[in-house]
Amino acid sequence: MPIQIVRNDITKIKCDAIDNAANNSLLGGGGVDGAIHRAAGLGLLEECRKLGGCKTGEAKITGAYKLPCKYVIHTVGPVWHGGGFGEEQLLISCYRNSLRIAKEYKCETVAFPLISAGVYGYPKDEALRIAVSEISRFLLENEMTVTIVVYDKQSFQVSKKLIADIREYIDERYIDEHFIERSNLYFDVQFPKQKTADLRDVVGSIDESFSEMLLRKIDEKGMTDAQCYKKANIDRKLFSKIRNNPGYKPSKPTAIGFAIALELPLDEATDLLLKAGYALSPSSKFDVIVEYFIRNQRYDIFEINEALFEFDQPLLGV
């Protein structure tokens, strides 16, 4: 998946390059800067000394020394002064310049901390949204796998109301409703009450594969293939496998990602998952949360990830 969000210590991430939230001197500091310098060893500081500092919003690259990656891209984020001093533009430049350099150095995998979201005081949820939108924009035109490494839960400011709704859905409605639906399911499948299609359509829809239904839905929605798989956060190679092989069976998160990207209502999402051999299960909190969002027609993969993160569930690619 081109863009992922993980909870980890960035100094542990094995990839081509990690980004460092440095300061203008590039001579180390606290937070992630301190952690990277400690893990890399003195060689990093020696090399940084020769760089002559770095302007806010710009980025410079060095070796990684004892870190499990090839390069460190140092960038200097803006200090938050309330939002009226060009902070957003400077933060955007940090991501753009870091990604530009990573591309120049032919990096295929890059990890970012949340730049400016610590000592520099940038509101964490806004810092995360800017990171996700800038990285997503870059990935529309470039092939790279980018990981955003979130170090503390505060980075996801999930609204308390949303969490309360989901909790209620998990604890009460969902189980009852699902139980009732299950008991009716037999009849729905045997005598589809809402379907007035004749037998030909019903037989046709049973024969349709996951791939065929996916491509049909992309056409019906007036989307391009690229718009769909980017929104589902699926890379181009995987999509072309699915497109060229009608019998292809995707993973469950991939199938769910497409249902979200196509903004399918629950019955169609269930149908699409079924064609890949999956169902949303009441015994999986991940499935329950995904179903909550689909049932409420909330298709923002970022918002879904905030909720999944809050409930310590794996994330959908963002």
Ligand code: APR
């Ligand atoms: N791995 C991943 N993320 C981390 C780690 C780590 N080991 N340590 C901290 N973070 C997270 C913080 O939780 C925060 O969300 O990195 C984000 C950026 O926080 P800071 O490191 O404080 O960076 P920033 O807010 O950009 O401030 C930069 O702090 O460390 C000094 O020298 C640095 O002066 C500069 C300033």
